[in-house]
Amino acid sequence: MTVYVYLTAILFNIYYVYISYQNGLTASFVLILLPLISFTISVYASGFKRNYIIGPYSVFLSLGIAALGLTYLEGIMSGYYWFLFGLLFSLPYVIRREVYFKRHTNTLYSIMLGLLIVTFLISPMYSEYYEDLTREQVHNRFMLNSVVNFGVMMLFSLQALKYNNSIIKKISFDKENAESEKDRRTQVLSNLGHELRTQINSINGVTQLILGDNSLETKNKRYFEILDHCNSNMLLLVNDMLDVHKMESGLFELSDSPKLLYDFLIKITVPFINKAEEKKLELQSFIDPRLKGIVVNIDEKRIAQVIYNLISNAIKFTEQGHITFSAEIIDINDQQVAIQFMVDDTGIGIAPKNLSRVFESFHQIKNEKDPVFGGTGLGLSISQSIIKAMNSEITIESVINKGTRFQFPLTLNLSTLTLDKHSKSEFITDDFKLDLNILLVEDNLVSMMYAKKLLEKHVSNIEEATNGIEAIEKVKENKAINIVLLDLEMPKMNGFKAIEYIKSIRSNISVIAFTANIPSTEFVSKLEKLGFDDVLAKPFNKETLFTVLKNQTKDVVNLN
Incomplete structure (x- = not known):
């Protein structure tokens, strides 16, 4: 593109040299030779030496100075100043798009604008240098210069539109590829x-x-x-x-449910008591007694994840002193309660320069004595994202060698809680029986062994299958089976396909999805549409397993 621009300019330049010579405008003739020489040098530098910097500078300087000189010699009305505008339009196409593109274009733009200003300041309206140059000749020169430069500006404007259109298409193409790559990465990570x-x-x-x-x-x-x-x-x-x-x-979501907040928060610090004692730290907890009996809608797993991360970090970065966790009511009405959560420690503190990076993914707090403390650097980043999803934000105050305070307010909707007459502790003991005939469908033999070991003392009968095809045959053969624990990812036929056949054989049978996926709202909704009655996520324990099973039967028999 650059070489073609220079070759076209050389042709026009030769024509200008010719008409100046024919009209006896000697000084103008000499000035026009300057850009002609620089155009020729630029073609050689760009086309043969692959040097894309010398050409633009030599052309712009020589042509800019020539336009200034010609306007001074022949007057403003001769229209030579139009070449300065033409240069401004052509600039993006004669500077190669490389690392220094912005710096060079800014420099050349500044030179051209400077020459344009000087041109209008020093040049007369009509020539005072050539006494024989008529106004008709000046006007003819103005028309010629205007047409040439108008054509140049239109050419480069259309080229700019074409280039922008190609950029838009590329962005669209890259976006589609990025979305495809994002979907692929999501599937791979899943x-x-x-x-x-x-x-x-x-x-x-x-x-x-x-x-x-x-x-x-x-x-x-x-x-x-x-x-x-x-x-x-x-x-x-x-x-x-x-x-x-x-x-x-953008797939992160919260799942709110009614929760007795006081009881829930009281238990939060329990897992950290021994950990704090091992470092000879005092773990203090203050839960506002006004929270007793208050039920709120909250994602208990996510808020527990945040508090666990904050307390765990506080213990990690504290060598002596104490850690304090508190939850205090700051406002309450008939519909909502606002609570200020805080985790305070007397640890190493965080340098002011690092405060802005604390919530970055994979960033770990460092100090001079201990370059890195253990961990992935994800905990605080995840915690901040969770709290932001709850329409709040974690703030941080810290003083080196004095301690750190993390705090955040949450406004939670009040709710009511209907307690199950059969609580977990009432029936999940060593001596209970569920009147269930279970088909356990699992291709992982270790998971099969574990689930079977948990089930064998507490249910009537257990059947086994290692894929969807076997599960369908078992359901056909054994009419006593009333619950199917169905793994979703299996060879031959997975659980997503098997449930359709199982439900078509016996629509009243309860089918529980047995999955190692983290059950999101979208995922659970998909399972419900397929006909699953509940979900059991791996890894699980005895309590979780039998709580899910109990929801599918009313026949709980205590043996003691």
């Missing part, structure tokens, strides 16, 4: 999360079975408790990674 949670469920199952063995030696039991703790931490890491991806993809 599959990866499913596989990781499946393996974690297997480890969890075997560990729980071993820990439930009363004959296990105390020394060995301690080892398996450590394994169980590590497995739980690994599950948290996997869930954090999936949460970050959901937040970045």
